[in-house]
Amino acid sequence: MREFIDLHIHTNASDGSLSPRAVVEEAARIGLKAIAVTDHDTADGLPEALEWGEKLGMEIVPGIELSVDYKEHGVHILAYFVDAENPHLQELLAWVISEREKRNEEIAAAMRADGYDVTIASLREMFPGAIIGRPHFAAALVKAGAVSSVPEGFEKYLNRGGKYYRKRKYIPMDMAFETIAKCGAKAVMAHPLQYKFSHDELMELTKLLKEKGLSGMECVYAVYTPEQREYLMGIAEEMELCVTAGSDFHGSGKPHIQIGTGCGDMKAPYELLEKLKNI
Numbered sequence: 187m188r189e190f191i192d193l194h195i196h197t198n199a200s201d202g203s204l205s206p207r208a209v210v211e212e213a214a215r216i217g218l219k220a221i222a223v224t225d226h227d228t229a230d231g232l233p234e235a236l237e238w239g240e241k242l243g244m245e246i247v248p249g250i251e252l253s254v255d256y257k258e259h260g261v262h263i264l265a266y267f268v269d270a271e272n273p274h275l276q277e278l279l280a281w282v283i284s285e286r287e288k289r290n291e292e293i294a295a296a297m298r299a300d301g302y303d304v305t306i307a308s309l310r311e312m313f314p315g316a317i318i319g320r321p322h323f324a325a326a327l328v329k330a331g332a333v334s335s336v337p338e339g340f341e342k343y344l345n346r347g348g349k350y351y352r353k354r355k356y357i358p359m360d361m362a363f364e365t366i367a368k369c370g371a372k373a374v375m376a377h378p379l380q381y382k383f384s385h386d387e388l389m390e391l392t393k394l395l396k397e398k399g400l401s402g403m404e405c406v407y408a409v410y411t412p413e414q415r416e417y418l419m420g421i422a423e424e425m426e427l428c429v430t431a432g433s434d435f436h437g438s439g440k441p442h443i444q445i446g447t448g449c450g451d452m453k454a455p456y457e458l459l460e461k462l463k464n465i
Contacts, residue, residue: 189456192446193222193247194264194376194404194432199231200251200317203437206235209445210244218446219456220245222266222432227253227282227357228317229270247459250275251376252366255356256391262376263395264404264432265366266462274368278361285355290318292352293344297323300349302330320344363398372462374402374430378418379410392425401465406431406458408448428462430454 196202197209204212206223213221223235223246232248239246248268253260268275290306297304309322312329316322324339333339343350366373375395378388392403405418406429422429431454435445442449 189219190217190446191220191222191431191454191456191459192218192433192435192452193220193249193266193374193430193454193459193462194224194251194407195221195435195445196225196251196437197223197231197235198315198437200225200228201319201321201436201439203439206231207238209435210235210238210242210246212445214242214244216446218244220247220459221445222247222249222264224249224251224264224266224432226251226317227286228279229268229275232268232270252278252362253354253356254359254362256359256394258356259381260354260356261381261391261395263362263366263400264374264376264430265369265371266374268366268369268371272369274365278357278365281361282357286317286319289352289354290323293320293323293350296350296352297326302326302332304330323350359394359398367399372401372465373399374404374428374462375400376404376432377407377434378403378405378421379407379414389421392421392427396425396427400427402428402430402462404432405429406452406454408433408435408443408452428465429458430462431458 195209197206223231225231229250236246247266249264249266250268252263254263294304294306304326309318313322324336324344327333327339403422405422406415419429433443433448435443
């Protein structure tokens with residue numbers, strides 16, 4: 187595995203189950219040459235990942251996965267080669283945190299109105315260090331006896347249309363791409379088929395993102411078939427975008443996906459990372 191990479195990995199700094207150190211240790215154990223740590227809307231895990239990468243001789247690409255607004259839906263953009271301390275990035279992430287906290291307070295208030303003793307402080311006590319979101323509200327409903335499981339909590343109350351659902355505010359596209367440019371980072375569209383767009387819709391989105399500064403497309407993804415990968419590579423070639431590859435590893439949250447191999451057959455050569463560096 188020494189010449190292979192994985193450019194889409196999550197840690198417990200966002201919604202993964204492993205620490206940044208544990209992620210790097212596992213990648214080193216299986217012999218990957220390089221990985222990218224790309225937590226959702228946070229760079230908090232990057233210092234630890236970079237530290238352990240240096241200790242273990244593993245190349246770590248510092249990244250982040252941003253949830254960007256597109257027609258009132260979220261499109262995920264992977265930004266690579268970011269500096270966690272960059273003031274432009276920190277300003278963007280402060281905006282994300284502010285909007286997330288507003289949404290969480292609205293959900294908590296709605297639940298309290300129905301008699302559930304739920305506050306942001308109580309959720310932080312239940313889940314120390316976690317970025318509070320809908321899964322934690324669902325867990326609070328389980329604890330209160332309102333539902334029997336987290337999935338049931340989502341289905342009954344927290345999915346779109348549910349009583350406690352509150353619409354998420356995604357990062358405005360121009361804000362995201364302007365920040366990525368100011369950071370000197372590279373922007374890549376994550377898992378393009380996960381948005382369930384038609385071919386024409388996907389091409390429309392890709393052209394728009396290319397105009398904004400997109401450098402690459404994640405064509406090799408854990409759950410994609412060889413045919414799907416070839417299809418996306420064709421689009422990337424047509425649009426003059428780099429091909430990238432990532433498992434979207436989360437640990438116990440997605441136990442069928444492993445670092446480096448995805449669902450078992452993902453092999454991403456190091457040359458993909460070299461091309462991304464040089465674009």
